[in-house]
Structure formats: structure tokens, C-alpha cells
Amino acid sequence: MASGSLSYSRNSNSSWTPKQNKLFEKALAVYDKDTPDRWQNVARAVGGKTPEEVKRHYDILVQDLMNIETGQYPIPNYKGAGSNLGGFGDHEQRLMKNLRL
Numbered sequence: 001m002a003s004g005s006l007s008y009s010r011n012s013n014s015s016w017t018p019k020q021n022k023l024f025e026k027a028l029a030v031y032d033k034d035t036p037d038r039w040q041n042v043a044r045a046v047g048g049k050t051p052e053e054v055k056r057h058y059d060i061l062v063q064d065l066m067n068i069e070t071g072q073y074p075i076p077n078y079k080g081a082g083s084n085l086g087g088f089g090d091h092e093q094r095l096m097k098n099l100r101l
Contacts, residue, residue, distance in 0.1 A: 016057065020046050024057060 016024070027045035031038045039051035039058075046054060067073045 016049075020048065023047070024054065027054075028058070 027042040031041045042054045
């Protein structure tokens, strides 16, 4: 996983709920890498997270994706995924494209 020296706010929770993860994914699609104050906007969209926490969460996501792409982690084979790429649906594929790694 990605390591970092970002500080965390005392009042924020470092665990992520499924709802927060979904809001995070949607916010990444809206606020791309060229958006001013990107991490502040993503944190606001997620709720309950600091800009530092969402940036760290993003860094971990990028590292995980890089590990999958280089074969360090196998791509999950989800049951019932059919012929979708790596088990990802259309929505997830669009979100992945919008990460602009």
C-alpha cells in the first residue's frame, strides 16, 4: 500500500464506509486532476473526511491499481460478471477511465 506522511485530523474517522467509497468514486469522476482544490472538493463530496484523508485514499487506490496492472495482484474474477473486463461493469469502467492515472 502507499505510504505517506499526511497528517490526520483528530475528529475524522480513517475507516471508509461503502457509501463513502461510492461517493469518493463519483467525486473523482467530477473533480479530475486539473481541478483546483481537488482534494478539498472530494472531501466535501464524501463528507466526514479531510482533504488529506481523501488524498491518501486516492494514493492507495492508485498503488493498488498499479499492482494489479503489473500482475502483483490478480484481477478478481467476480461470479456472474460474464465477459466484462475483469468483472467491472460499465459504470466502474467509466470511473476507472476518469481517474486519469
